[in-house]
Amino acid sequence: VATVDGRRAPAEDARPVQPRTSGHISTEPPTRKHRRGIGWRMRRNWDAYLYLAPGLLLFSVFTVFALGFAFYLTFHEWNIIEPDRPFIGLENYRDMLEDERFRRSVYNTMYFTGASVPLTMLIGLGVALLLNQPLRGRGILRTLYFLPVVTPFVVVAIVWKWLYNGDFGLFNYYLLKTHLIDEPLLWLADKNLAMPAVILMSVWGGVGFSMVVYLAGLQSIPEELYDAAKVDGAGAFARLRYVTIPMLRPTTLFLLVMGIIGSFQVFTQIFVMTSGGPVDRTTTMVFYIYEAAFKFYEMGYASTLAYVLFAMLFVFTLIQLRLYRRTNT
Amino acid sequence: VNGALVRVGWRHAGRRHKLGMVLAYVVLVPGALLFVAPFAWMLSASFQPLGDIFSWPPQWIPKDPTVDGYKTFLGLGETTGAGTEAENPWRWFVNSAFVASSVTALQLFFNSLAAYVFAKRQFPGRDLIFLGFLATMMVPGQVTLIPNYIVLKHIPLFGGNDIFGQGGHGWLDSYYGLILPGAVSAFGIFLLRQYMMSIPDELLDAARIDGASEFRIYSRIVLPLTGPALAATAIFTFTYTWEDFFWPLIIISSPDHYTAPLGLALYVVKNRTAWDVLLPGSVIATLPMIIVFLIFQRRFIQGISLSGLKG
Numbered sequence: 001v002a003t004v005d006g007r008r009a010p011a012e013d014a015r016p017v018q019p020r021t022s023g024h025i026s027t028e029p030p031t032r033k034h035r036r037g038i039g040w041r042m043r044r045n046w047d048a049y050l051y052l053a054p055g056l057l058l059f060s061v062f063t064v065f066a067l068g069f070a071f072y073l074t075f076h077e078w079n080i081i082e083p084d085r086p087f088i089g090l091e092n093y094r095d096m097l098e099d100e101r102f103r104r105s106v107y108n109t110m111y112f113t114g115a116s117v118p119l120t121m122l123i124g125l126g127v128a129l130l131l132n133q134p135l136r137g138r139g140i141l142r143t144l145y146f147l148p149v150v151t152p153f154v155v156v157a158i159v160w161k162w163l164y165n166g167d168f169g170l171f172n173y174y175l176l177k178t179h180l181i182d183e184p185l186l187w188l189a190d191k192n193l194a195m196p197a198v199i200l201m202s203v204w205g206g207v208g209f210s211m212v213v214y215l216a217g218l219q220s221i222p223e224e225l226y227d228a229a230k231v232d233g234a235g236a237f238a239r240l241r242y243v244t245i246p247m248l249r250p251t252t253l254f255l256l257v258m259g260i261i262g263s264f265q266v267f268t269q270i271f272v273m274t275s276g277g278p279v280d281r282t283t284t285m286v287f288y289i290y291e292a293a294f295k296f297y298e299m300g301y302a303s304t305l306a307y308v309l310f311a312m313l314f315v316f317t318l319i320q321l322r323l324y325r326r327t328n329t
Numbered sequence: 330v331n332g333a334l335v336r337v338g339w340r341h342a343g344r345r346h347k348l349g350m351v352l353a354y355v356v357l358v359p360g361a362l363l364f365v366a367p368f369a370w371m372l373s374a375s376f377q378p379l380g381d382i383f384s385w386p387p388q389w390i391p392k393d394p395t396v397d398g399y400k401t402f403l404g405l406g407e408t409t410g411a412g413t414e415a416e417n418p419w420r421w422f423v424n425s426a427f428v429a430s431s432v433t434a435l436q437l438f439f440n441s442l443a444a445y446v447f448a449k450r451q452f453p454g455r456d457l458i459f460l461g462f463l464a465t466m467m468v469p470g471q472v473t474l475i476p477n478y479i480v481l482k483h484i485p486l487f488g489g490n491d492i493f494g495q496g497g498h499g500w501l502d503s504y505y506g507l508i509l510p511g512a513v514s515a516f517g518i519f520l521l522r523q524y525m526m527s528i529p530d531e532l533l534d535a536a537r538i539d540g541a542s543e544f545r546i547y548s549r550i551v552l553p554l555t556g557p558a559l560a561a562t563a564i565f566t567f568t569y570t571w572e573d574f575f576w577p578l579i580i581i582s583s584p585d586h587y588t589a590p591l592g593l594a595l596y597v598v599k600n601r602t603a604w605d606v607l608l609p610g611s612v613i614a615t616l617p618m619i620i621v622f623l624i625f626q627r628r629f630i631q632g633i634s635l636s637g638l639k640g
Contacts, residue, residue, distance in 0.1 A: 059461075069476035133349060133353055271594060272594050293475055310469055
């Protein structure tokens with residue numbers, strides 16, 4: 001790393017050792033052959049550690065320690081109020097496997113993710129493809145599709161809760177008016193409709209993000225590829241199928257990973273719109289963790305659930321990266 | 330990547346078929362109307378008295394426009410009965426603004442300092458520590474939730490705690506608790522570091538030769554050249570913190586410390602019918618986000634492509 005060029009040598013001679021100001025440059029005299037010891041290098045770069053200190057301190061407490069403590073809690077029973085937390089081995093894990101509500105919450109989370117992530121990405125891609133043309137007013141259109149993304153999620157959930165209102169909601173009004181339904185639907189209070197309703201709202205809230213990421217992805221595709229495809233006689237659909245979609249693969253992977261991570265943690269909509277009901281039909285994993293910890297005060301069990309969520313996300317992400325790498329080579 | 334998006338599409342001008350453009354309008358314009366409808370309804374209903382909100386058919390244009398809801402929500406004028414346990418809802422917004430600005434400022438400083446040494450300095454343990462940061466980027470917040478709750482509860486000498494962190498509530502239900510756990514972000518550090526890597530070392534070396542201190546190099550050379558990435562992370566952090574709901578829900582208990590999303594969400598759960606107050610509140614909570622977005626739209630979208638393509 002030490003690029004010893006002509007310009008630096010005089011400066012070095014003038015100020016032989018400057019521990020405080022030398023970071024990247026090694027100021028060792030060119031004659032010295034051996035690397036200095038680790039202690040010397042640490043002392044010499046003491047200020048680098050100083051710059052790192054605030055971040056490292058917060059990180060150690062709120063992430064590293066927290067991870068360890070949560071893991072410790074998974075083997076204990078603790079209601080947070082009492083000082084003692086008895087060690088119970090794998091009891092929490094065993095309870096979890098037999099817990100009907102936990103199974104329900106995993107199913108609900110999968111249902112939510114499996115529907116909302118692909119829908120959000122597909123619609124986002126569609127809008128991006130249409131917007132990626134010299135349209136008049138495309139800036140405005142893009143802004144309008146993106147607005148839900150910048151709206152606080154709590155607000156989105158509040159407004160949609162009203163739209164789904166059984167007696168006065170806009171959904172029922174327009175569906176009844178167009179005779180698509182004969183009876184008002186209960187939406188969030190109906191055990192088969194509640195989850196689809198939450199999904200529809202979440203898709204609405206997320207399309208703008210996929211659209212913008214896809215637009216950026218579309219921009220990075222070289223125009224020459226399209227020209228070459230045209231020369232080969234590829235029509236619009238063939239160009240989409242064989243040029244655009246494959247070239248968007250990294251973008252798609254990014255959105256998929258982010259989408260799955262995000263929707264596995266779905267909580268706000270559930271809290272505001274359904275509180276997990278009706279009869280647990282919208283109780284997702286994070287909502288269940290929240291209830292276990294701060295409604296039933298079972299800190300050990302809640303930590304166990306949280307770790308399982310973490311493990312699932314981890315495995316999902318690894319599989320996706322692996323698949324991506326395999327299909328890419 | 331920078332700025333590319335703003336030029337989206339124009340370089341294709343004239344090459345695509347007219348048909349595609351017609352199709353685009355036919356699909357996109359009605360679609361956009363559907364996307365805007367909930368906002369339009371929220372805005373319109375926020376100016377309606379309760380009776381008109383509960384009207385059938387729904388009114389898109391307020392028959393008797395009123396700002397009573399806004400007044401009630403902000404604690405001006407008389408309160409209209411329903412759900413007034415929120416005595417000073419305006420405080421929610423002050424709290425949100427204060428917390429979001431503090432977190433943003435702290436993150437910009439701490440993240441950029443860490444990113445700078447990760448990108449431009451060599452010292453024992455650097456790569457190990459950096460890997461440590463990276464490895465935890467995927468940890469969902471729910472895992473660290475309970476331990477952090479307990480850590481905050483036992484911060485010594487705060488919130489009635491003794492020196493051993495016992496007896497009180499520590500940093501729970503306080504601004505410290507809202508701000509400090511979010512004051513550094515592994516993702517932010519990663520993003521800034523990637524960006525700083527592209528700053529040529531020669532520039533820094535030249536400054537060192539001129540006798541500039543390391544802090545001066547960081548603040549006068551590296552930071553200005555990291556502008557776009559800093560702006561992007563600042564906007565993300567601000568909006569994320571502004572609308573964060575989970576963490577405030579866990580640690581905040583007194584209404585005086587509610588943030589806007591927390592206040593609104595608890596309000597809707599407790600007062601199921603007070604829509605005339607809730608909707609103006611929702612509008613007020615949304616406006617700052619939309620204004621920030623409209624002003625910084627380019628940076629916002631650049632930031633997404635920045636993180637999306639490199640991340």
